[in-house]
Amino acid sequence: MVTAALTSCGSGDSTVAKTPEATTTPSTATSDPPNSPTNTPSATAEPPTSSDPPVDPCAVNLASPAIARVVSELPRDPRSEQPWNPAPLAGNYNECAQLSAVVIQANTHTDNPATRAVLFHLGKFIPEGVPDTYGFNGIDPSQCTGDTVALTYPSGISGLGSVVKFRWNGSGVELIGNAAGS
Incomplete structure (x- = not known):
């Protein structure tokens, strides 16, 4: 055998x-x-x-458990009083970037739910000292770098939007510019 x-x-x-x-x-x-x-x-x-x-912790990872944990701890959306949906609409989160972000929306069934960006430094949530990030609905990856995030929001004019850039300056987040029509 x-x-x-x-x-x-x-x-x-x-x-x-x-x-x-x-x-x-x-x-x-x-x-x-x-x-x-x-x-x-x-x-x-x-x-x-x-x-x-x-x-590779430096790859963009929108399924990171860190995102869901942070989103679950955020205060509720002030407009709808609903919690935030942990599934990002957009983002470039990674653990190695000086500044990265995810865009989330309120967990509601309305036609136009509130949105906001959540910013991270080296994969850690930045809870304070961040300019207002409500209303952003996307990220423009062509304008993002390792220390800069370009967030987009609709301007209300059909077909036009705006881009606002935030940068990690070594100790915090600062607004560095915005442009219409991008």
């Missing part, structure tokens, strides 16, 4: 390509005849590929 098992393992091209596993599999196959241990290393090999994206 062992000879037949070795012959069947040797004839499969996929096991020949996996020489280290093929060497381990026959000794395991002697203890456990099913080929399920061969499938187990394959299943183990798949999770590292799914864990590859979280390895």
Whole structure:
């Protein structure tokens, strides 16, 4: 029986390509005849590929648990008295940027829910000393840098909006400019 098992393992091209596993599999196959241990290393090999994206903390991560935690602790929207929805509408949050942001909206079913930006320094929420960030509905990534966030908001004129830039100055957030029609 062992000879037949070795012959069947040797004839499969996929096991020949996996020489280290093929060497381990026959000794395991002697203890456990099913080929399920061969499938187990394959299943183990798949999770590292799914864990590859979280390895880079400097990548934009709008699904970060830090965002949901911060949003859950914010005071309710003053207009609707509703909590904020933790799913960002837009953002460039990452743990390495001097300044990053997410745009959230009130958790309400109205046609025009209140929105606001939440700013972060090195992935940590900036709770104080931030200019008013209510009403912003997006981010202009073409105008963002590692220490600058360009937030957008509608101007009320059809097709036109405005961009307001905020910058981390080394100790806090400052408003550095705004432009209409962007």
